Amino acid sequence: MKIFNKTLLLSLIILLAACGGKGNKETTSNDDGLNDRNEIRLKQYQVKGAQLYATYCVNCHQQNGEGLANLFPPLAGSDYLLEDLPRAACVIKNGATDPIVVNGREYTQIMPANDLTPLEIAEILTFITNAWDNGKGLSGVKDVEKWLTECSN
Structure with a gap:
């Protein structure tokens, strides 16, 4: 019985030590400079953004x-997209009628406006700026809200 109690106590100590010791998850950073919370948000936004992309953008x-x-x-490797994320958020929300130049080629088709929330735009932006080796990182909803208030449309 003493051996069982000591084994149980030792197991609990090991279990508690394994569960703790990382400190505050909010401030733990990885090599990309993202904390754990933002890394989870990045993954969530990419998943939801892919779904929204399939609905609104893929055609x-x-x-x-x-x-x-x-x-x-x-959008893959697009200099126009990657050089100005605030502009991209505004184009997703409000559409565009003026010609644009992407990777040296002019495009004149109208992009329709989309009735999307700032969160949905952040998710789409996060998806398209990380898919196809774009590697831009997280576009947060607070950033997108700010960018949308500054749109020049």
């Missing part, structure tokens, strides 16, 4: 993000 920009011939611009 024009295609599943692989390469766009559609000379009609609709690519």
Whole structure:
């Protein structure tokens, strides 16, 4: 019985030690500079963003993000997208009518406005700026809310 109690006590100590010791998860950073909470949000936004992309964007920009011939611009490796995320948020929300140049090629098709929430736009932006090796990171909903209030439309 003494051996059982000592084994049980030792097991509990090991279990408690294994569960603790990492400190505050909110401030623990990984190599990308994201804390654990933001890393989880990044993954969640990418999953939900992929679903929203399939609903709102895939018909024009295609599943692989390469766009559609000379009609609709690519998102994969898009200099236009990656150089100005606030502008991208505004275009997703409000659409665009002016010609744009993406990777040296001009596109003149109209992009329709989308009735999406700031959270949904953040999710789509996070997905498209990380898919296809774009590697841009998390677009937070607070950032998107700020960007949308500053849209010039």
